[in-house]
Amino acid sequence: MAEAKILVVDDEQIIVELHRKLLEKQGYRVIMASNGREALERVLTEKPDLVLTDVFMPEMDGLQLCDQLKKGERTNLIPIIMATSADDFDHKIRGIETGADDFLAKPVRPKELYARVKSLLRIKSLTDSLDSAETVIFSLANAIEAKDQFTKGHTDRVSSLAVSLGEHIGLNSDDIGTLSKGGILHDIGKIGIKDTILNKPGKLTAEEFEEIKKHPETGERICLPLHSLQPVLPIIKHHHEKYDGSGYPCGFAGEHIPLLARIMAIADVYDALTSRRAYRDAMRHTEAMEILRSETSDNKFDPLLFEKFEELIESREDLRKLFDCEQMAAKGA
């Protein structure tokens, strides 16, 4: 990764120049900033592969910069090296807390700088390739959806609905992110099912239904190698479990079904009902809710979650509209 781009941040021009020369000698491209605020802007526009920053700077110091970068969804995987004084133990601890990846004692020794930069860039390059593998999986999910006229837009709507329900019950931002990805990926295993079965207008035979039942585990296998998708696996695998244990693939019941999968199950079925299928028209919101209500009293969905879902969807016209549009379009209105 000799052509990697490194952002050097320091308010002392002489230090910036020194670091720039050292890094350029190794074949790296160097961009510069003189404080944390300027660095943040440069990170967003230039997307560096690594940030080497000082701690004490005007406007925004190195700790605040590190904190901001590690909190940002688009910037949290950029490795950060903090240059601190050798005896500055307190700032080192705070640096670790804000997520700095490595430290260098000032004045920087070239050999140590090169070794640390090289090692962090190796990790960054691995992360980048995993990231592109994740992009491939998402494209695959979109491709599967696009070939099926009846499920077009399904994953995006399920994703927004599951996210809204998660937010409504106060889940943390990690879980919300997982729901968002889960909505897109939950049916990715359908790639293994023949189109003739997926788009069959009539009732499925027992054998065909057995085929359909394989998609959660196929989906789990597709996403399993990706570290970044580990939190999504329970959603993919368990989104067809029923609260009374009558679902598939594991027949889990009640709270044995992971919470995020229980949320996805409600969002998935609501969207399926309000969408057109090969064998029926889209249902109106009230009709879909009646079915969901009756299935919940039959113990098919988590009753507390369903109560929250009802509360949410009845209070959010914008969400209902998202599904109504689909319904109107399906009817050719």
Ligand SMILES: [Fe+2]
């Ligand atoms: Fe599914």
